[in-house]
Ligand SMILES: Nc1ncnc2c1ncn2[C@@H]1O[C@H](COP(=O)(O)OP(=O)(O)OP(=O)(O)O)[C@@H](O)[C@H]1O
C-alpha cells in the first residue's frame with residue numbers, strides 16, 4: 001500500500017515534468033500549427049546550462065535556473081526566427097523535416113561542447129526529504145517541487161491566456177492569423193513570444209527532470225520530448241488542462257506500468273494507451289473540436 | 295477630400311494576376327461600393343488595401359500616408375478597419391473577448407466606453423457577451439464582426455459582403471446599421487454581391503470585372519445603367 005503510494009507520487013512527479021514539456025508543444029502547435037520536434041532538445045540545453053552554472057561557474061541554484069530559462073528563451077526565439085519563420089507558408093512536411101533537423105543540430109552542438117559521456121547532474125532542488133509511516137515512505141523535495149512547479153505554471157498560464165491582453169491575443173492568433181492581424185495584433189511577435197514561453201518552460205522542465213533523474217547527455221531530451229508530445233496529443237493538443245491531464249496520466253502509466261507490469265514494457269504501455277485514446281477520441285481527452293469555417 | 299486613394303494596384307497570387315491595375319478613391323464621409331461577380335477581385339482588393347496582402351505594384355494612400363505593403367497591424371491604428379469576408383470572428387473566444395481584440399490597438403482606458411457604444415448599437419451582443427462566438431447564429435456573428443471592427447474607432451470601415459448568407463430581414467438590418475454608422479461620421483467602403491442593396495445606400499460605385507474597374511459613377515446612375523442592370527441587378 002505504502003509502496004503504491006510512493007509509485008503514485010513518483011508518477012505524478014514525472015507526469016508533471018511531462019505536463020510542463022507538453023505545454024510547450026501544445027502552445028507552439030496551437031499558434032504555429034507545427035510540431036516542434038526540437039522542443040525536447042531545448043530541455044537538454046536547459047539542463048546543460050544549469051549544470052555548467054553549478055559545476056563550472058559555481059553559481060547558486062536559483063541563478064542557475066534563471067540562466068537556463070534565459071538561454072532557452074533566447075534559443076526558442078532564435079530557432080523560430082532562423083528555422084521556422086522562413087517556412088511560414090511552406091508545406092507542413094518541410095516544416096516537420098526542418099524541426100527534425102533542428103533537433104539533430106542541437107544534439108550535435110551539445111555533443112561537440114559537452115561530449116558524449118553522461119554527466120552526473122546534481123539536483124538543484126534538493127532540500128532533503130520527508131519520511132512518513134515509520135520510514136517506509138520517502139518523499140523527496142524534488143517530487144514536491146516538481147509537482148508544485150507544475151501547478152503554479154498551469155495556473156499562471158491559464159490566467160495569462162484567459163485574462164491578459166497579450167494572452168488573449170495569443171489565442172486570437174492561434175485561431176486565425178489573418179483576422180488577428182486585422183485587429184492590429186503583431187502576429188509575428190506573438191508567435192515569437194509563444195516560442196519564448198514554451199522554451200522557457202522547457203528549461204524549467206530540464207532542471208526538474210535532471211534533478212530527479214540525474215543522468216545528463218546530449219540525447220537526454222529526446223525521450224521525454226516524445227513522451228510529452230504524446231501527453232499533449234493524449235490530453236488534446238492546444239489545451240492547457242489537456243497538457244496537464246495528459247502529462248500526469250502518462251507519468252502514472254509509465255511508473256505504475258514499470259512497477260506492476262514490466263520494466264521493459266513500461267514505455268510501450270504508454271504508447272499503447274495513446275493509440276487506444278486516439279481511436280476512441282481522435283481529438284484527445286480534452287481536445288476541442290475544430291470549427292470548420294464556412 | 296480623399297481618405298483612401300488607390301492607384302494602379304496590381305496583385306498576384308503566385309503567377310495568377312488577380313488585380314490588374316485598379317484605381318479608385320473614397321472621400322471622407324462617403325459610402326462607396328465595389329460591386330462585381332464572383333472572382334472579380336473584390337476581396338483581394340480590400341485585403342490588399344487593409345495590408346493582409348502585399349501588392350506587386352501600385353500606391354495606396356490612406357489619410358495622407360502611403361500604406362501599400364504595410365502590414366495590417368500597422369494600418370489599423372491609423373484608423374482603418376476591415377470586416378472580412380466570412381466574418382472570421384474568433385470562434386472559441388467569447389463575444390466580449392472578440393470585441394476586446396477589436397480594440398487591441400486602443401488604450402485600455404478607452405475600451406469600456408467603446409464596448410458600451412457597440413453594445414448600444416448591437417443590444418443582442420450585450421445579452422450574449424459571455425457566449426462563445428462560435429455558437430452565435432450567422433446574423434449575430436456578422437454583428438459581432440462589425441462590432442469588433444468598430445472597436446478600433448475607424449475613420450474608414452471596409453465591409454466585405456456583410457449580407458452574405460443572411461435572411462432578407464437581417465440583410466435589411468445590416469444595411470440599416472451601415473447607414474447609421476455612416477450618419478455617425480464613418481466613411482464606408484462596401485463590397486457586395488447584393489448590388490441592388492449596395493447601390494441603394496451608396497454615394498458612388500465602382501464595377502469590378504476580372505481584376506479591372508470597368509465602370510464607375512454615382513450609385514443612382516449605375517443603378518439605372520443598362521449594362522449594370524443586365525449583369526448585376528438581374
Ligand atoms: N488564395 C488564392 N490563391 C489563388 N488564387 C486566388 C486566391 N484567392 C483568390 N484567388 C483568385 O483571385 C481572383 C479574385 O478573387 P477574390 O476572392 O478577390 O474575388 P471576389 O470578387 O471577392 O469574389 P467573391 O464575390 O466570390 O467573394 C479569383 O480569380 C480567385 O480565384
Ligand SMILES: [Mg+2]
Nearest residue numbers: 336337338379
Ligand atoms: Mg470576395
